[in-house]
Structures are given as structure tokens and as C-alpha cells.
Amino acid sequence: MARIGALMTAPRIEKNPQDAIRLVQNGIFYANRAYSTSLSPEWTDTIFRKTNQLNDGNVNLEPGNLNVVIFHVNIPNDVSQVTTPDIKNLDHASIDYETLVKLNIEISLKSNPRSRVFLLTDNEFCSHLKPHARLAIHRMRVNSREPMFERVMAMLTYSRSRLFDQPTVFLDSDAFLLRPVHNLFANAFDIGLTHRNILGQMPVNEGVIFSNNINITGVRAFFEAYLSSYLALENCQDLSKIYTNIRRWRGGQLAINSVANGGQVYRSGLTNRHELGARIVVLPCAKYNLSQIDENEVDSRLANRVAILHLKGPRKSWINRLRLLVDA
Amino acid sequence: MEAKYAIEKVIDLQHHRGPDARGFWASTDHRAFFGHNRLAIIDVSSGGAQPMVDTENDWAITYNGELYNYKALRSILEAKHSIKFRGNSDTEVFLYGVKVWGIDEFLRLADGMFAAALYCTKTGRCILVRDRAGEKPLYYAETSKGFYFGSELRPLSSGIGHGPPDIDLAAFSLYLMLRYVPAPLTIYKGIRKLRPGHFLVIDQDQPAREYAYFSWDPNASEIPETSKTFDQIVHITEKLLVSSLEHRMTSDVPLGFFLSGGVDSSLVAALARKHFGVSINTYTIGFENDPNSEHFVSQQTAKIIGSKHNAKILGIKDLGRLSRELIHRMDEPNGDRSCVPTYLLCKHARSEVTVALGGDGGDELFGGYQRYPELNTKIGEDRYPRALDGLLWYLTHRLPVVTPAKVSGLLSALPAETIEVLEDFAVPLYSPSRPEIDIRYVDFKSYLSGAVLAKVDRMSMQNSLEVRTPFLSPSMFDLANRLPHGFLYRGQLMKPVLRELCNRLGLAHVAKLDKRGFGMPPQFMELGKEELVRRASEALRVIDSKLGTQIDLGKLIYAVGLNANALWATIVLGEWLESERS
Numbered sequence: 001m002a003r004i005g006a007l008m009t010a011p012r013i014e015k016n017p018q019d020a021i022r023l024v025q026n027g028i029f030y031a032n033r034a035y036s037t038s039l040s041p042e043w044t045d046t047i048f049r050k051t052n053q054l055n056d057g058n059v060n061l062e063p064g065n066l067n068v069v070i071f072h073v074n075i076p077n078d079v080s081q082v083t084t085p086d087i088k089n090l091d092h093a094s095i096d097y098e099t100l101v102k103l104n105i106e107i108s109l110k111s112n113p114r115s116r117v118f119l120l121t122d123n124e125f126c127s128h129l130k131p132h133a134r135l136a137i138h139r140m141r142v143n144s145r146e147p148m149f150e151r152v153m154a155m156l157t158y159s160r161s162r163l164f165d166q167p168t169v170f171l172d173s174d175a176f177l178l179r180p181v182h183n184l185f186a187n188a189f190d191i192g193l194t195h196r197n198i199l200g201q202m203p204v205n206e207g208v209i210f211s212n213n214i215n216i217t218g219v220r221a222f223f224e225a226y227l228s229s230y231l232a233l234e235n236c237q238d239l240s241k242i243y244t245n246i247r248r249w250r251g252g253q254l255a256i257n258s259v260a261n262g263g264q265v266y267r268s269g270l271t272n273r274h275e276l277g278a279r280i281v282v283l284p285c286a287k288y289n290l291s292q293i294d295e296n297e298v299d300s301r302l303a304n305r306v307a308i309l310h311l312k313g314p315r316k317s318w319i320n321r322l323r324l325l326v327d328a
Numbered sequence: 329m330e331a332k333y334a335i336e337k338v339i340d341l342q343h344h345r346g347p348d349a350r351g352f353w354a355s356t357d358h359r360a361f362f363g364h365n366r367l368a369i370i371d372v373s374s375g376g377a378q379p380m381v382d383t384e385n386d387w388a389i390t391y392n393g394e395l396y397n398y399k400a401l402r403s404i405l406e407a408k409h410s411i412k413f414r415g416n417s418d419t420e421v422f423l424y425g426v427k428v429w430g431i432d433e434f435l436r437l438a439d440g441m442f443a444a445a446l447y448c449t450k451t452g453r454c455i456l457v458r459d460r461a462g463e464k465p466l467y468y469a470e471t472s473k474g475f476y477f478g479s480e481l482r483p484l485s486s487g488i489g490h491g492p493p494d495i496d497l498a499a500f501s502l503y504l505m506l507r508y509v510p511a512p513l514t515i516y517k518g519i520r521k522l523r524p525g526h527f528l529v530i531d532q533d534q535p536a537r538e539y540a541y542f543s544w545d546p547n548a549s550e551i552p553e554t555s556k557t558f559d560q561i562v563h564i565t566e567k568l569l570v571s572s573l574e575h576r577m578t579s580d581v582p583l584g585f586f587l588s589g590g591v592d593s594s595l596v597a598a599l600a601r602k603h604f605g606v607s608i609n610t611y612t613i614g615f616e617n618d619p620n621s622e623h624f625v626s627q628q629t630a631k632i633i634g635s636k637h638n639a640k641i642l643g644i645k646d647l648g649r650l651s652r653e654l655i656h657r658m659d660e661p662n663g664d665r666s667c668v669p670t671y672l673l674c675k676h677a678r679s680e681v682t683v684a685l686g687g688d689g690g691d692e693l694f695g696g697y698q699r700y701p702e703l704n705t706k707i708g709e710d711r712y713p714r715a716l717d718g719l720l721w722y723l724t725h726r727l728p729v730v731t732p733a734k735v736s737g738l739l740s741a742l743p744a745e746t747i748e749v750l751e752d753f754a755v756p757l758y759s760p761s762r763p764e765i766d767i768r769y770v771d772f773k774s775y776l777s778g779a780v781l782a783k784v785d786r787m788s789m790q791n792s793l794e795v796r797t798p799f800l801s802p803s804m805f806d807l808a809n810r811l812p813h814g815f816l817y818r819g820q821l822m823k824p825v826l827r828e829l830c831n832r833l834g835l836a837h838v839a840k841l842d843k844r845g846f847g848m849p850p851q852f853m854e855l856g857k858e859e860l861v862r863r864a865s866e867a868l869r870v871i872d873s874k875l876g877t878q879i880d881l882g883k884l885i886y887a888v889g890l891n892a893n894a895l896w897a898t899i900v901l902g903e904w905l906e907s908e909r910s
Contacts, residue, residue: 183759184758186714186715187716187751187755187758188716188751195548196550263432265541265542266542266548267539267542267543268540268543268548269543270748272748281755284548285550286546286547286549287760292550293552297552306760307759
């Protein structure tokens with residue numbers, strides 16, 4: 001089911017100093033047009049098989065009131081470099097994801113003492129992770145050359161699995177849960193998304209997604225739309241001129257903006273999405289997915305006002321400050 | 329042709345909104361019809377007549393309000409896009425702005441108060457849009473015969489229907505709690521209000537889709553609270569207010585200023601006088617034998633700033649009759665007790681000017697309500713993990729009309745849509761929250777547009793007066809977003825930034841005053857309580873017969889006591905419903 005999105009005019013692809021803004025505008029335009037809510041039978045089968053795989057995993061964790069799900073796979077060296085019109089010279093191989101993820105798990109377990117952390121990953125990543133009574137590692141068959149696409153599949157798979165028995169927050173490997181968030185789930189939403197209100201950046205960010213467990217059908221419908229919109233975006237020829245492989249990079253961001261009905265301008269509030277049977281709340285990144293701060297603001301007071309700190313891009317080097325907070 | 333007649337009827341019925349001219353437009357395929365009542369303010373010539381179409385006949389617009397930065401936008405459209413404008417109106421800039429930039433980008437750039445409809449003849453797409461704060465109203469109805477919209481509820485309802493529609497029970501329950509019906513609901517089932525900061529897209533043979541383009545939320549931006557000093561913020565506030573004033577003083581017809589005894593309107597008038605050096609007219613009303621009447625303070629203010637002041641002193645003996653007449657003429661029930669004085673003030677100002685500037689929005693942006701302090705402890709996360717529960721506490725203890733629990737009791741249960749609306753309002757209070765700061769965004773989203781701005785628009789337009797609000801500009805929103813707690817409250821002192829600005833303008837007598845509502849005089853509300861009870865009893869009889877409820881006066885008083893807010897809200901709704909019969 002396709003629909004025309006929020007942007008009314010055809011995108012204008014032209015070179016000017018506002019290239020980044022234009023790129024995002026075009027991305028949103030294509031994303032909105034690609035919105036789709038249902039998967040083909042083949043993809044439904046694939047997800048079914050993956051869900052069974054996840055259900056078969058041995059999980060015997062302490063009971064908790066919150067699930068934290070982190071997806072990460074090792075990206076092969078030959079595809080680790082990302083060069084797109086909006087990302088110049090990012091090399092995943094230069095980032096120590098193992099240290100990041102370990103710290104992320106540690107912080108989640110500490111800041112939310114009744115949380116359980118699920119690391120969804122490949123067969124090699126973090127092979128020497130210290131066991132914890134509230135930590136489960138699920139090693140999945142994944143195509144690590146397409147990490148962004150695999151992540152969306154993993155989220156849908158999780159939402160359909162028996163693991164999804166508590167309110168859940170999905171985190172990027174560099175998004176850190178600083179304070180207890182269980183109370184957030186007392187509110188009447190099914191999916192919580194975060195909006196980054198900066199021109200030139202994709203508005204809804206996929207690095208943090210909250211999912212309540214009251215209306216599981218609605219949550220699953222949301223993630224199904226997320227994946228099916230992703231697949232629909234692959235067929236957008238105009239988009240393929242900008243991004244050569246959206247399964248590797250950018251497709252997740254575009255797809256979540258498609259499902260969120262994303263617009264560049266911040267829109268808070270709770271929306272009942274009848275076609276999904278889900279209530280989606282849009283929350284500000286300033287509280288739930290903060291990245292625009294200075295390093296010296298990363299201190300013990302930050303958790304008073306911010307639930308999740310996202311060390312995007314070069315901010316990953318600030319983990320030493322986070323380390324100090326954990327050790328304090 | 330049925331649609332055309334319906335629109336003509338609506339235009340006739342809302343003549344007061346624009347007595348200077350009226351116009352109609354139909355698309356060549358007769359799928360779209362626009363009508364317009366014109367209150368000519370900018371480019372009063374026929375060059376600003378509406379509905380307006382662009383030179384290529386691609387787009388048509390009918391539009392109510394003002395685009396304050398139209399000159400700047402026009403310059404860009406001329407320079408970068410080679411648009412040749414035919415006249416000097418802001419309407420034409422609105423039209424080409426949407427055509428050239430698209431609705432999203434245009435709305436990002438626009439500073440104004442507006443409700444507009446645009447139709448693209450090429451695609452058959454219609455777009456309805458409402459300004460950021462909700463200064464101008466926009467109602468719509470999707471019916472089996474077509475999609476209708478208009479600036480006022482009752483004319484729209486008359487135009488499309490064959491009698492008053494049913495009352496919406498969710499809207500009714502919200503009215504009892506809030507004294508107004510918040511968007512997207514209206515008191516009528518089947519007719520909705522476009523929410524502030526939203527636009528609606530209607531394509532042929534598809535259900536309308538609503539999009540938000542603005543939310544006033546301090547957390548929308550990741551830029552932290554300001555690190556500027558209090559003095560610097562006072563200075564910046566002055567600068568931004570003056571800039572906003574400059575835009576809002578553009579008018580080709582006479583313009584004046586409301587001047588109450590409060591901080592906000594005093595600042596607006598004083599800054600206009602100080603920075604633009606023009607002679608200004610100020611207007612106020614007062615009531616006889618009321619020692620707290622606003623006109624005492626405003627007279628002193630006028631003397632200091634040097635305005636030509638026009639105070640009208642009214643007796644209270646006619647207020648009963650006047651209020652009844654006004655309620656009958658209200659477009660949608662609004663139980664705010666300041667509707668009657670606001671109406672009288674607008675009528676008074678309209679005798680000399682067509683545009684007036686006021687101080688609305690200052691309380692929400694700068695933290696002016698006495699009900700805000702202590703909310704951190706009262707509705708904080710520790711006490712109410714669920715934001716909706718915190719909001720219900722706020723409605724029960726800080727804005728008591730009829731409490732949600734009592735409404736639930738009176739109606740057996742709250743309709744599901746009532747809860748949905750309240751849950752949406754509660755989002756800014758989600759954990760982690762600082763309720764004393766974040767509650768302003770709840771009030772901005774609900775009370776400001778639903779009660780305050782609706783009152784100002786309806787009471788002024790009843791008198792064919794346009795009211796503009798310098799506090800409600802995008803730059804003021806940005807500034808207020810970043811104010812830390814200490815700049816919003818200093819002990820029991822509210823709005824310290826604006827009070828300090830008053831001091832610097834020589835208005836210390838205003839700066840030191842507590843906030844007072846601009847309501848009916850106490851002699852009317854308190855001494856006449858017996859009369860209010862009688863009117864409320866009558867009103868409840870009408871409400872019960874119309875809605876099939878069984879809320880008699882005994883039940884109401886048992887539920888809320890002799891609560892003046894509840895009694896007045898009941899009177900307004902009952903007498904408003906009664907007026908439908910006539």
C-alpha cells in the first residue's frame with residue numbers, strides 16, 4: 001500500500017550550499033512515497049524462520065521489568081567504509097565497537113537495575129563477554145554486509161518472539177541508557193520514536209526505539225511496516241542514484257521516517273495510526289536520544305534530564321567520560 | 329451547485345468576520361469552491377481581494393489572518409524565483425510561497441497568524457493550514473456530499489446541514505473539565521477543528537490526512553538552556569519583542585493597543601511607544617465600584633508611556649443581559665469568564681481602530697501563572713509515573729472547573745476520545761520531566777489556543793476587529809524554549825524577565841502587581857451568585873434535554889460545590905444550546 005507523503009512538491013535535486021538539507025528533504029520525500037504496511041509471503045516466511053531461531057535460543061535470565069535490545073554485527077573490512085553524499089569517509093573498522101557495546105551493556109544493567117539486556121549479534125562479535133544474570137546473547141545467522149537491513153529484520157523478529165515479554169528499548173551500540181526508563185512505559189503508547197530537530201539530519205532517528213508490550217499486535221504491525229517500507233525503498237530508482245546500497249547504509253533511517261510519516265519539522269504528540277493498530281508517540285531527542293552536547297556536559301547531572309545519550313560520529317571517543325560515570 | 333449555495337450561506341452568516349468585501353471562486357471543473365469575507369488590512373485595494381489565484385491559474389487561496397514577514401518572503405520570491413507580483417498583499421505572497429516552496433518549507437519560513445485553504449488545480453489537492461499557536465480558527469467536515477471548511481463553527485454547520493448537529497459527548501466532557509472544547513474536537517459531532525501548527529491534505533477520493541508542522545516544546549531542540557545572564561535575557565527579550573512588534577504594526581488601516589493593568593499588554597504598548605516614537609492609542613475598560621478595576625493601573629501606565637488613552641467605564645447592572653446576548657452570539661461555547669469583558673473591550677477599540685495589539689501568550693511563554701510553582705513535587709515522576717495522572721491532578725487541583733473524576737461520575741464514564749485528547753496533552757510531561765517548566769507546553773497546546781486565543785478571535789471578530797499578539801512569534805518561541813527555571817520563577821515572583829523589562833521601561837507599578845485575571849467583576853460573580861445559580865439551573869435543564877444526560881443542579885453542586893468557574897461554564901453551554909433553538 002503506497003501513499004503520497006507529507007511533502008507536497010517534487011524534490012529539487014540541485015547543487016547549492018544547502019545540499020545536506022536538500023538531501024534529507026529528498027530522502028523524506030522518497031521515504032513517504034515508499035510507505036508500505038505488509039510483507040510478501042516470502043518475507044513473512046523468512047521472518048517466521050528467524051523468529052523460530054530466536055525462540056530456540058536458551059534464555060534463563062532473572063526476571064525484569066525492561067528489556068534492552070542491542071543489535072550489532074562485525075562489518076567485514078572490504079565493506080567497512082561508508083561514503084555517501086551525507087557521510088564522508090566513515091570507516092567502521094576504525095571504531096572499537098566491542099568496547100562500546102560492552103560499556104553500553106554495563107551502563108544499561110546499572111542504570112536500570114531490573115533491566116535485561118539482549119545482544120543480538122553474529123557468531124563472532126563480543127565472543128568474550130562477561131556473563132551476567134540479566135544478559136543474554138543471541139547469535140543469529142545474519143548477512144553482516146547489510147547491517148542496517150539485518151537490524152530491522154532483527155527488531156521485527158524480536159517483536160514476534162517470546163523474548164518480547166517486557167517493555168523494550170532498542171538501542172544503537174553507541175546509545176547509552178543513563179537513567180531508569182520504566183516509568184516512560186506507563187504512558188499509553190505502543191511505539192516511541194525520537195525526533196532530531198536539526199535541518200540537514202534525518203528527523204526520526206532509528207538509534208532509539210521504545211516499544212511497549214501492552215498491544216503486541218500493534219507493535220508487530222509497526223515493525224512489519226518498517227521492514228516492508230525498507231523493501232519498498234529498494235525499488236525507488238531515484239533513491240538508488242543517491243545511495244548505492246541502502247541495505248548496508250541509510251535504508252533503516254529512511255524506512256523509519258517512512259513509517260513515522262516523518263517530516264523535517266519537529267512534531268511531538270501521540271498519534272493513533274489506525275492502519276497499524278498502533279499508537280505512536282514522537283519524543284524529543286533532547287531527552288531520549290541526545291547527541292548535540294559538549295563532552296564536558298557528560299557528567300553525573302546529565303541523567304537528571306536525559307534518558308539516553310547517543311554518542312554519534314566522533315563523539316564515540318567520549319566513552320572514557322562515561323566509563324568514569326559507571327565506575328563512580 | 330449545492331456546494332456553491334452552501335458556501336454562499338456560510339459567507340453570509342460570517343459577514344462580521346469581513347464586512348469590507350466578499351468573493352467566490354470555483355475551479356473550472358467545479359470540483360472546488362472557495363468563498364471569502366474580507367476585512368481589508370493590508371493592500372485594501374482590489375489587489376488584495378480574495379479568493380485569489382496565481383497568474384497561471386495553478387493555485388487558488390482563501391485566507392484569514394496576516395503573514396507578518398510577507399515583505400521579506402516577497403523579496404526572496406522576486407529575487408530568486410522571478411515571481412512578478414500583481415499587488416501588495418500578503419495573500420499573494422502566501423499563495424506564491426506555497427506554490428514555489430511547497431507547504432512544508434513555506435510554513436517553516438512563515439511568521440504569521442493564519443487559517444488558509446489552498447487548492448492546486450493541476451492535482452486537485454486541497455491543503456488547509458492553521459498557524460503555530462492557533463490564533464485563527466479553521467473548522468472542517470467530511471460529509472458524503474463533500475469536504476467543507478470555514479472560519480466559524482455555526483455558519484459552517486448551517487451551511488452544510490439541515491439543523492444543529494448532535495452534540496459530541498467527548499467534547500462535552502472535555503468542556504466540563506476545561507471550559508472549552510480543545511481541537512481536534514468541536515462541540516458538534518462530525519465537525520472538527522484543525523489543530524494549531526497542523527495542516528490537512530485532501531486529495532480527491534481519499535480521506536483527509538493531517539500533518540503537524542510545529543510543536544512548541546523546549547525539548548524539541550537539543551540546544552541546552554541559555555547560559556546568558558538574566559540581564560542579557562531581559563535585553564534580548566526587549567529586542568525580540570520590538571522586532572515582533574515592528575512586523576505586527578504593519579497596517580494600512582488605523583491600529584491601536586489594548587492596555588490592561590497587566591504586565592504583558594503594558595510591555596507591548598510601552599515598547600511600541602518607546603521604539604517607534606509614534607503616537608499610539610490605548611484602550612481599556614473598567615467597571616464601576618470595582619476597586620480592582622484594571623483601568624486604574626492602565627491610566628497610570630498610559631500617562632507614563634504617553635499614549636492617547638481611551639478608558640470606558642461600565643456599570644455592572646447590564647452585564648447579566650449583555651452576557652446572555654453574547655453567549656447567544658458565541659460561535660462555539662467558551663466558558664472563559666473574560667469573554668464578556670474582552671468583547672466589550674474589542675467593541676470599544678473598534679470604534680476607532682481596525683487592528684489592536686494585545687499581550688496574549690506572555691503567560692505561557694514566560695511562566696506567568698501562579699498555578700505553576702510546586703508542580704515539580706506535586707506531579708513529578710515519583711508521584712505520578714504516568715503523565716496522564718499528573719495532568720489529571722493539574723486539572724483537578726490547579727484548573728478546577730469540574731474535575732475529571734466528577735465528570736466521569738456525572739456521565740457514568742469518560743468517552744474514549746476524551747482520554748485520547750488528554751493523553752496527547754500529557755506527552756510533554758513524560759518522564760524525565762520538569763513539570764514546572766514543561767507544564768507551559770501543555771498549556772500552550774491546550775489552554776492558550778482552546779480558550780484564550782479562541783476567545784480573542786471570536787470576541788474581536790464579532791466586532792470586525794483584528795487582534796495581533798507580538799508574544800506569539802517564532803523568535804519569541806525560541807527564546808522562551810531556552811529559559812531556565814530561575815528565569816521563570818523567582819520565589820513567588822512569576823515572569824521575572826518581563827517584570828524586569830517593565831521596571832526598565834519605568835513601569836514599576838505594573839511590575840510589582842500580582843497577576844489578576846481579566847474576568848467579570850467580582851460584584852457580578854460573587855454578589856450575584858444567586859442569579860448565577862438560577863441561570864445555571866436553567867442551563868442544566870437545556871443541557872440534559874439536549875444530551876439526554878441527567879445532570880441537574882443538585883448533582884452539579886454536589887459534585888463541584890458553588891464553584892464559580894463550573895457555574896459559569898454551565899451557563900455558557902446551556903444558554904448557547906438554548907440559542908440554537910431560536
